[in-house]
Amino acid sequence: MSGFTHLDETGAARMVDVAGKDVSVRTATATGRVVLSQEVVALLRSGEVPKGDALGVARIAGIMGAKRTPDLIPLCHPIALHGVSVTLAVGDSGVEITCVVKTADRTGVEMEALTAVTVAGLALIDMVKAVDPAAVITDVRVEEKTGGKTGLWRRP
Numbered sequence: 001m002s003g004f005t006h007l008d009e010t011g012a013a014r015m016v017d018v019a020g021k022d023v024s025v026r027t028a029t030a031t032g033r034v035v036l037s038q039e040v041v042a043l044l045r046s047g048e049v050p051k052g053d054a055l056g057v058a059r060i061a062g063i064m065g066a067k068r069t070p071d072l073i074p075l076c077h078p079i080a081l082h083g084v085s086v087t088l089a090v091g092d093s094g095v096e097i098t099c100v101v102k103t104a105d106r107t108g109v110e111m112e113a114l115t116a117v118t119v120a121g122l123a124l125i126d127m128v129k130a131v132d133p134a135a136v137i138t139d140v141r142v143e144e145k146t147g148g149k150t151g152l153w154r155r156p
Contacts, residue, residue, distance in 0.1 A: 015075050021106040026147030029100045030113035032140035034121045036094040037132040044090045054127035055088045058120040062086035065119025066112040079105040110142050
């Protein structure tokens, strides 16, 4: 089972011990999309979504999602987040979501960034589902991470 850090010598899942790792500044950027109908895109652009400020709600939900990641992902370490930014850009076929998470800790924040994007997308769908029940979250992925032993990684 060597090579799988989340498995012990018997193959059972475990939380990795990061106590011996160096603290470093770490960031992760994740992105995703919510594909929406043209009607919802128009409502978002005009600020006339029936349930209210859909983009604002999604932004706050994304930040909250990043902060709650260890409650949702079983083997994720609870770490202090020093910064979370969630941006939502309305495009012709939906909304592009980008999240950047930053910490100074012993483990990375990729899961926090991915969770933030996903929760922001879910909140956006909740705000528009009465108008567009076919809305879908897609293409959630890590774009970049920095810090730690491996340093900079960017999606090729």
